[in-house]
Amino acid sequence: MKKKMKFLLPIVLIIILVMSLFSARSITRIRNYGKLINYVGIVRGATQRVIKLETNDKQDDELIAYVDGIMEELLTGEGQYGLKRTSYADFNNELELLNENWSQIKKEIYDVRQGADKERLLKQSEELFDVANDTVFSIQEYSGQRSTVLVRQMVITGVFCLIVSIFAIGYYVRKYFRLREKTAELADQAGRDELTGAYAIERFYAEGQEIIDKNQEAKLAVVYIDFENFKYINDVFGYEYGDRVLKEYARTLTDSLKENELLSRSMADQFLVLRCYEDKQDLLNMQMKIDRDFMKREVLPDKHVMAIACGICCIEDTIEKLDIRGFVNRANYAQKTIKNAPGSNYAFYNESIREQMFREIHIADRMGSALAAGEFIVYFQPKVSPYTGEIEAAEALVRWKTSEGKMIMPGEFIPVFEKEHLIGRLDQYVFEEVCRFMQDRYREGARVVPVSVNVSKIRFYTADFVKNYAAIKERYQIPDGMLEIEFTETVACESQDYMLEIIKELHDNGFQCSMDDFGTGYSSLGMLKDLEIDVLKLDALFFRGNPDSKKEQLIVKGILGIIKELDIKSVAEGIETKKQLEFLKECGCDLIQGYYYYKPMPGEEFRKLLIGRQDVSLASGNEGGNR
Structure with a gap:
């Protein structure tokens, strides 16, 4: 063994x-x-x-x-x-x-x-x-x-x-x-926002809908929060500081959450909160207290420029059967009704807002049929030499006359089209109508003046924008230099490198370039040395203050002197009085646009004006103009 x-x-x-x-x-x-x-x-x-x-x-x-x-x-x-x-x-x-x-x-x-x-x-x-x-x-x-x-x-x-x-x-x-x-x-x-740790929007939608479905009898509300003038914070104090503000605000909101409440950073400086509540006033008071406490902690050198706008949609106040996205949309709409409105930072979604929202939906839905029916009418407002009184150019504007004969003004439908990303179609429609008008004038052998057309921010950033416009210009055989593309100072501020490329491309295709609303921002003068624009339009806000203000006169004179040295043509818009006209003549302004000379008019009236066949009432010499 x-x-x-x-x-x-x-x-x-x-x-x-x-x-x-x-x-x-x-x-x-x-x-x-x-x-x-x-x-x-x-x-x-x-x-x-x-x-x-x-x-x-x-x-x-x-x-x-x-x-x-x-x-x-x-x-x-x-x-x-x-x-x-x-x-x-x-x-x-x-x-x-x-x-x-x-x-x-x-x-x-x-x-x-x-x-x-x-x-x-x-x-x-x-x-x-x-x-x-x-x-x-x-x-x-x-x-x-x-x-x-x-x-x-x-x-x-x-x-x-x-x-x-x-x-x-x-x-x-x-x-x-x-x-x-x-x-x-x-x-x-x-499923979380990288900067703030709040829920990403899709996760907010998913979990928010689950909470709503499981708590049918509970009082729930969606709060849509948006910072006003946050771009100013980023531009002046830097993006790092702006990020710190957002993270601190998100932390403040997170600390306030209770059971069945959610926080999301939907985009940029906008937040969404799903809240449970017993009384609407208590809900409002809580949000106001959060915002007050936050503003006390975040002391800004220019604190007055930053405000918070909140739209609140209580589910009990909605008539339609909606999902979480619908409640968010209505809270957002309520917020937009008070954003940048003085003295008001909070709004509950209600019947009045509902009617306004559906009015905008109706306007947006009718756009396609209105374009097809030719309900949008191109108006022209002349630009006049203050020295000769001659019409040297014009700006194309648009009005909406419905099939029922009702006139809808741009201030009502343009913001809706911009919000719904429909404005690009209207821009191109107006541009083509202008080309058609000019082609008819050329065929008649009549006098033709350069016409400027406005291009919205959305259309401006479309990849084929210049290509499409150049093709239309070529199809109607409009000579180079007769069409002017107007873009706002805001667009120019956002991406100057992109703007430089587009301006070059426009010039290569025979277009003139104009910057509109000059003076509404805070970085305009710095752009003039880089942007090869042909025309600069001084915003009407320059001329609505005290006409005898030495400071205002000094600023206008300085700007006109600078742009003249840069070989840029100047246009003053919104001019209504003889005193304004005489001052601009003294400053060397090239063209005047405003009710002092002419109000906007339909194409046929403008055509007759150019050939001297229409007795158009001039306000020249009459203080206040002719509206």
């Missing part, structure tokens, strides 16, 4: 050693599977974060490079993370498919950055998420199979191996749950 044991023991020890080595090898592989699971999970979470950022117009190329590095090491088994290739064919096939999906996602991201629709990117992200899940599950399955074999080996080699196997299984189970927790954390981060 001893002899047997003498031989058996070494054999047993060799078997145990071999099994231990084999088990150790298996354990090493299982640990590698855990790392693979971890890093595939990281890829899954990180790619979703990349896509979330891109759909919110935020770019993170460093995160994309991080994912590329992990994918490269998963595929090759070589790199800084210590990941090893497995011989498991299903997992390797899933990795190849995951890499193909990631490559497609990067292509879609590039297309989105070039202006493509984000829907394809979102659809591709869902496919990538599913493939990433399949990849994780495949290696988990294989890891489970190897663990089972390992347990059997450990049972066979005795209690010691059993203890080791239990320890290993426990260890990896804990690691699995830590991975699940990490994945949950990544998913939570992907």
Whole structure:
């Protein structure tokens, strides 16, 4: 027996050693599977974060490079993370498919950055998420199979191996749950705003709708919060300071949240809060207190320039059956009714606001049919030389005369079209009508003067804007220099590099360029040295103050002197009195536009005016003008 044991023991020890080595090898592989699971999970979470950022117009190329590095090491088994290739064919096939999906996602991201629709990117992200899940599950399955074999080996080699196997299984189970927790954390981060930690808008919609559905009898309200003049804060104090203001305000709102209440940063300086309440006045008082306390903590050098506008939509005040998005829209509309309105910072959505909102919806819905029916009428307001009294140019304006004969003024429909992103169609319609009018004049052999047309911010940023306008100009055979494109100072301020490119392109296509509303912003003079504009229009606000103010006169004289030195033609708009006219003549202003000479008039009336066949009443010499 001893002899047997003498031989058996070494054999047993060799078997145990071999099994231990084999088990150790298996354990090493299982640990590698855990790392693979971890890093595939990281890829899954990180790619979703990349896509979330891109759909919110935020770019993170460093995160994309991080994912590329992990994918490269998963595929090759070589790199800084210590990941090893497995011989498991299903997992390797899933990795190849995951890499193909990631490559497609990067292509879609590039297309989105070039202006493509984000829907394809979102659809591709869902496919990538599913493939990433399949990849994780495949290696988990294989890891489970190897663990089972390992347990059997450990049972066979005795209690010691059993203890080791239990320890290993426990260890990896804990690691699995830590991975699940990490994945949950990544998913939570992907649903939050990076700057403030508040919910991203889509997560707010999803969880907000769930709260509403589960609390049908509760009093719930959506509060839409928007900072006024926040661009001023960023421009004057810097974006870092602006970000600090937003983070502090988000923290203040977060501290005020109760059960079933949510906070979202919907965009830029706008926040959404879903609130529970018992009394509307208490709801309002709480929001006012939050804002007062916040303003006390954030002491700004120019504190008076920043205010908070809040629109509140209580679900009980809505007539229609709406979802969370509908309540947000109505709270937003209520906020817009008081934004930048003096003395008012809070508004509840009510029947009056509802009627106004549906009035705007009606206006927006009628635009297409009104364009087709020719209800939009182009008016012309002459620009007159103050020295000769001759009409030297004109501006094209638009009026809406419905089929019922009702006249809708621009102040009512233009803001609606801008908000609904419809204004570009109207801009192009007016431009083409002007070209048609000028072509008819040329065919008649009649006098033609340059005409300026307004281009909205939305149309200005359309990629094919210049190409389309140039094609229309060419089709109607309008000579170079006879059409002037007017854009506002606000557009020029937002992206001067883009503006420089567009102005060059417009000049190359025979257009003149004009900056409208000069003097309404605070960075105009700095732009004049860079922008190659042809015409500068002084805003009417320059001339509505005290006509005898030496300061105002000095400013106007200085500006006109500067632009004359820059070889830019000047136009003063909104001129109504002889005193204003004489002062501008003294300053050397090139053209006058306003009721002192002519009010806006339909095309036929303007045509007759140019050929001297229409007795148009002039207000020249009459204080106050002719409206």
